[in-house]
Amino acid sequence: MVVDYSSPNLAKEMHVGHLRSTIIGDALARVLEKLGHEVIRQNHVGDWGTQFGMLLAHLEDVDGDSDELADLENFYRAAKAQFDSDPEFAERSRGKVVSLQAGDPAIRAQWQKFIEISLSHCQQTYDRLGVTLEMTDVMAESAYNDELPDIIDKLRAADLLTESDGAQCVFLDEFTGKDDKPLPVIVQKSDGGYLYATTDLAAVRLRARDLKIDRALYLTDARQNLHFKQIFAVARKAGFCDETLALEHHPFGNMLGKDGKPFKTREGGVIKxxxxxxxxxxxxxxxxxxxxxxxxxxxxxxxxxxxxxxxxxxxxxxxxxxxxxxxxxxxxxxxxxxxxxxxxxxxxxxxxxxxxxxxxxxxxxxxxxxxxxxxxxxxxxxxxxxxxxxxxxxxxxxxxxxxxxxxxxxxxxxxxxxxxxxxxxxxxxxxxxxxxxxxxxxxxxxxxxxxxxxxxxx
RNA sequence: GCGCCCGUAGCUCAACUGGAUAGAGCACCGGAUUUCUAAUCCGGUGGCUGCAGGUUCGAGUCCUGCCGGGCGCGCCA
Known part of the structure; x- marks a missing residue:
């Protein structure tokens, strides 16, 4: 079985919000192992999304060199602020993601540096916490990159794909959104970029086809409830796995501050x-x-x-x-x-x-x-x-x-x-x-x- | 608007998936040490399980409707 846990987004220092997934997942992995199951720990770190486009675009602007993760933290904050306020920057960021996913060597090298700094920080935290995750358990989003075009092909072959506003989507009858309109699972953006849904589908397929597991436990916060329901449904429909693979999302709530609002310290950052x-x-x-x-x-x-x-x-x-x-x-x-x-x-x-x-x-x-x-x-x-x-x-x-x-x-x-x-x-x-x-x-x-x-x- | 989750003692949480008088810890009050660690133990105060119906021999748990809170719902993850 696979226990998919911790899964922080890289390029940000780990904070208290990462605690539950990391610790509960680790305990479950240990217990399952103790009971004689073959457990594969997978740390599905976010190293591939738009946030890295932001970082790369920002790097281009400031021409800085960030060796310390504390810098990377500030770096991220600055990039995020600009992403939210500057459409041109946001556009350029998305372009970086496409280049990254397409394998541009220069972009890849810069990205690699961010990843290494961030991962080594994560590992230090795991070691300090006594969490059994190792570098070899990292199964990052980027690891599925080469699979993504084929995922799209297979979805198309299964007649599940629909183009909507230029994006490739899967519509399932059981999911509807506002005004009862069909709810899409967007698997490819109009600019050609892939999304976390695509990656998660590739992950399900790999776990079923290559790892041949019979149970997968996903430890994430409850906001991803709908996402995983959709992913699991699409994966089964597309034949990425069959009914013998138990796909379980184990959700939990977010950590809030004493005021009941999303957790922030006075300085505006989360508690590390x-x-x-x-x-x-x-x-x-x-x-x-x-x-x-x-x-x-x-x-x-x-x-x-x-x-x-x-x-x-x-x-x-x-x-x-x-x-x-x-x-x-x-x-x-x-x-x-x-x-x-x-x-x-x-x-x-x-x-x-x-x-x-x-x-x-x-x-x-x-x-x-x-x-x-x-x-x-x-x-x-x-x-x-x-x-x-x-x-x-x-x-x-x-x-x-x-x-x-x-x-x-x-x-x-x-x-x-x-x-x-x-x-x-x-x-x-x-x-x-x-x-x-x-x-x-x-x-x-x-x-x-x-x-x-x-x-x-x- | 639709969907998911939640509502249990002042606070933080349990309750073996429908079973007996709803349990713990913290806080508060009162006790226990010439004996193996008092980071302990014993006793006490504290509940209409959000509200109203329904199903059942039996409901915190299941069904319906309200009230209150959180989250989600097209190119973020």
Whole structure:
């Protein structure tokens, strides 16, 4: 199966809006893999659209040299502003896109530079987030370029193509727009350029024909709902894939500011992912220093990193929002309640027990006896793990796993309060130690499937 | 205008796809530490699940109609 996720537009720095697709997609890929599926990660980065025409046209004007992505960010902003206000510039930008798609060597070289800077930035962010995406998972829009003329040909051969106002369109009866007029899927612009619909059709075909997958999960925001409905319908009609390929769009809402409006900081830009992670680590470091001042500085920093990043990821993973939701620093960086630090804390407590008791967790054997309600509740939770993973895989909802792990950690905390372990007599001691071991193992594995780490102490 | 999504405690979210008294966390109030980490645990306050009908033995969940919000609907992605 293919998990299509993250998919940022290049030439802009990654911001908080990219978080959900990246993190949810990564968790799903991990869970599917864990269950034995062959998972192909695909990062369908936007490197081919009009925005690059804008950049290239702007580059022509300013004759600048942008090595830093921060520059590229400003560069993009300036280009965008001119694109919106200057028809001549907009026209020239579209021309650049056509040249780019036609393979003009000089244009390609300039474009390549933008791509490299931007991709390496993305990779840094993935590494920092602990996301399993690699450069080899990048399957950019541009990768489908050579396929696009053939996509048009095949659509024409299937008698699906209609010319409308100079553009090549596919009209399907089930889609209508304003005033009940048929709604087109535009696959080729009047100037000959291709669009993201064309690319997505080529992607479906490649996944069906070459990758021979039987399931594709698309993780994007909900605004692309109609788009994917259309793409999937056209792809089936054109024979790019058959009914045995499950095409699933998993939408989610946008992140909004506290005022409920699209997310902007006072400066007018979105919050960058790196800023969010910096803040998360800083808050976690302050807390770990307060709670465990006796730990070495280096260890505190490492704990803060794992805890801070985990908190951010968990905040997103634990929710199943298909509509927009409000971003809130305090909520996203909370370390109490249903959060990853709570789960990590439960794990570290168990490690602490093993350290204190000189117990080698790997060598534990015991007959588990469940005498108290707390022991029974914990054991019941432990055996549900597999079933939860299957549910996550089936529905594409990582929050099922979060809910489960929180319940598991809660039942462990109660057990911990009620049942002494190291001070218990044998064979109860060994039984409880084994419960601890299984709990720690499940917490670690569960968190790992969410892309979140654990620490030995915190 | 048409279409998609959403509306659950003050706030952020759950509810195994139609099952029992709608659950958690945060916030607020009150407790617990001579014992393995108090980033914890225990108790309490807080609900006409937007409104009105309908289907059903049973509805937060399904159907209809309203109200409120978000998004989408021809050459952006």
């Amino acid at each position: 992912l790196n800023e969010l992670l910096d803040e998360a680590e800083a808050r976690a470091l302050a807390l770990v220093s307060e709670k465990s001042p006796d730990l070495e500085v280096a260890e505190r920093i490492e704990i803060a990193r794992v805890v801070g990043i985990g908190a951010v990821k968990y905040a997103d993973l634990s929710k199943n929002r298909t509509s927009d939701y409000i971003f809130d620093w305090d909520q996203m960086l909370s370390f109490e309640g249903n959060t990853s630090p709570y789960l990590q804390y439960a794990y570290s407590r168990i490690q602490s027990i093993f350290r204190r008791g000189g117990i080698d967790a790997a060598k534990l054997t015991a007959v588990v006896s469940l005498d108290s309600p707390e022991e029974r509740a914990l054991a019941v939770n432990l055996v549900r793990f597999q079933e939860v993973l299957e549910q996550v895989a089936q529905d594409g909802f990582p929050h099922f796993l979060c809910t489960y792990l929180f319940g598991l950690a809660t039942s462990f905390m109660r057990f911990y309060e009620a049942c002494p372990i190291l001070n218990a007599d044998e064979p109860v001691k060994a039984s409880r130690a084994l419960l601890c071991q299984r709990t720690a193992q499940t917490l670690q594995e569960g968190l790992s499937l969410l892309g979140i780490g654990t620490v030995e102490r915190m």
